[in-house]
Amino acid sequence: MAMDPKNKTVLQAVSLVVFMGALAWASVPFYDWFCRVTGFGGITNTADSGSDEILDQTITIKFDASKDRDMPWEFKPMVREVELRIGETGLIFYEAYNPTDRPVAGQASYNVAPYQAGYFFNKIQCFCFEEQVLQPGERVEMPVTFYVDPEIVTDRDAKYTQEITLSYTFYEIDLPEEVQQAALEQPAETNNN
Known part of the structure; x- marks a missing residue:
């Protein structure tokens, strides 16, 4: 039984749209996975603990901070750079401040x-692993614990790296439901002048 040419064309068009939609949907997780596996695009790795090996060779790590134009916080690294031995665990802090009157x-x-x-x-350890909520006027120091894998010195492309820049950009996100509810339940402040 042959299919009507018009129905066949419609079926092919719908199939193409569904296929392209599936590709678009899968592209984000696939790209994220690819970047994590290869380090492409500056994506970092995560570790449960520091390196077992520490080399005598040092590397400079620089820190950068920016924020989306709609993000009202102040955000900056507390140090601009550190020099560590490759494999040595580093700990630095970023500072964030919410100058607004709302969480x-x-x-x-x-x-x-x-x-x-x-x-x-x-x-x-990194503050970037989870969302952050700052109350009105709250200032926090957020830690980043890291190390540079000693295998960098034998990598064909990365072995000449003398400095690495770690950059963060903060974006405002919707408040979690429990924080919104807690903010609504706060008693209004009264001004006794």
Whole structure:
């Protein structure tokens, strides 16, 4: 039984749209996986603990901070750079301040430059792993614990890296439901003048 040519064309068009939609849907997780595996695009690795090996060779790590134009926080690294031995665990802090009169939630995205160093940059602890909520007027210090994998010195592309820049960008996100509810339940402040 042959299919009507018009129905066949419609079926092919719908199939193409569904296939392209599936590709678009899968592209984000696939790209994220690819970047994490290869370090492409400055994506870093994560680790549960520091390196077992520490080399005598040092590397400079620089820190950068930015925020989306709609993010009301102040956000900056507390140090601009550190010099560590390759494999040594580093700990630095970023500072965030909410100058508004409302709770603000944020999520940080990050990258590493040069891109080829991303595969060797390992974060043990980072504020970027979860969303952050700052109350009105709250100022916090947020830690980043990391090390550079000693294998960087034998990598064909990354072995000449003398410095790595870790950059974060904060974006405002919707407040979690429980924070919104807690803010609504706060008693209004009264001014006794």
